[in-house]
Amino acid sequence: MYTTILTDLKDGIFTITINRPDKLNALNNAVFTDLDGAINEVYTNVAIKSAIITGAGNKSFVAGADISEFSSYNKEEAITLSKRGQFIFSKIENSPKPIVAAVNGFALGGGCELAMACHFRICSENAKFGQPEVNLGLIPGYGGTQRLTQLIGKSKSMELQMTAQLINAEEALQLKLVNHITTAENLIMKTTEILQLIQTKAPIAISKIIECVNTAVLSDSAYTNGKSGYEKEAEAFGDCFNTQDMKEGTSAFMEKRTAKFKGL
Numbered sequence: 001m002y003t004t005i006l007t008d009l010k011d012g013i014f015t016i017t018i019n020r021p022d023k024l025n026a027l028n029n030a031v032f033t034d035l036d037g038a039i040n041e042v043y044t045n046v047a048i049k050s051a052i053i054t055g056a057g058n059k060s061f062v063a064g065a066d067i068s069e070f071s072s073y074n075k076e077e078a079i080t081l082s083k084r085g086q087f088i089f090s091k092i093e094n095s096p097k098p099i100v101a102a103v104n105g106f107a108l109g110g111g112c113e114l115a116m117a118c119h120f121r122i123c124s125e126n127a128k129f130g131q132p133e134v135n136l137g138l139i140p141g142y143g144g145t146q147r148l149t150q151l152i153g154k155s156k157s158m159e160l161q162m163t164a165q166l167i168n169a170e171e172a173l174q175l176k177l178v179n180h181i182t183t184a185e186n187l188i189m190k191t192t193e194i195l196q197l198i199q200t201k202a203p204i205a206i207s208k209i210i211e212c213v214n215t216a217v218l219s220d221s222a223y224t225n226g227k228s229g230y231e232k233e234a235e236a237f238g239d240c241f242n243t244q245d246m247k248e249g250t251s252a253f254m255e256k257r258t259a260k261f262k263g264l
């Protein structure tokens with residue numbers, strides 16, 4: 001049924017594995033379609049009590065949006081893409097059942113945004129987090145400008161997005177971006193143990209905790225339909241697609257060379 005993700009349901013825990021290891025599990029349109037379908041399953045399948053999102057292979061959770069798809073997009077298409085990503089990630093964030101990211105390796109750009117949309121994150125010792133979009137003449141477009149700020153605070157969020165620097169698992173723990181670090185081998189087991197514990201609690205109470213905590217963290221306007229910060233992000237993401245620097249940044253990545261930005 002899915003072509004870019006693997007799913008597995010065991011003891012109420014639904015594991016969704018992004019499965020493009022040769023592209024470090026980059027999020028292309030097909031992944032979005034499959035991920036959306038899998039999240040809909042979390043909402044509707046009564047046998048699913050909680051979910052894990054992880055990446056195939058031992059190198060990467062998700063290394064971002066698929067940059068190779070960006071070259072053909074104009075501003076309007078980029079805004080549509082941003083809103084689609086925001087919509088699916090918001091569905092994850094507002095799921096009435098717990099969804100936890102098990103981050104095995106790179107969680108960059110859209111990968112970091114996907115992990116941040118989950119209710120919390122467990123990572124392996126080799127995990128690396130970052131929002132390196134500025135290297136491409138771009139900004140995060142799937143909620144990253146909002147959720148990174150909510151999770152680690154304004155100053156560090158600014159620095160990480162402006163410098164494109166990656167942080168390791170220890171730094172991510174210090175910044176409260178992740179709740180636990182474990183070995184790569186134990187990552188799914190540790191995540192499963194926590195979800196098993198949660199599954200012994202009252203499901204309706206759990207869903208109310210998710211609702212209330214989301215309300216506390218998101219500003220009034222950022223919650224429900226008046227998502228001003230997210231609207232702004234989608235518009236700004238689209239604006240980047242009208243710049244020469246974005247064409248240069250994405251071409252440079254595909255051609256495996258350093259980008260030369262001109263401020264145009």
Ligand code: COA
Nearest residue numbers: 022023024026063064065066067068106108109110132133
């Ligand atoms: N989009 C499309 N393809 C990607 C990708 C992405 N975000 N990230 C990695 N890939 C592809 C590479 O192009 C390469 O494909 P190829 O083998 O066909 O050439 C493959 O995945 C392996 O990646 P590679 O760059 O060779 O691995 P590495 O170990 O040298 O570097 C990273 C790993 C994560 C540092 C590097 O891949 C990277 O910087 N990726 C982009 C991160 C990013 O900017 N994300 C935000 C996107 S908005």
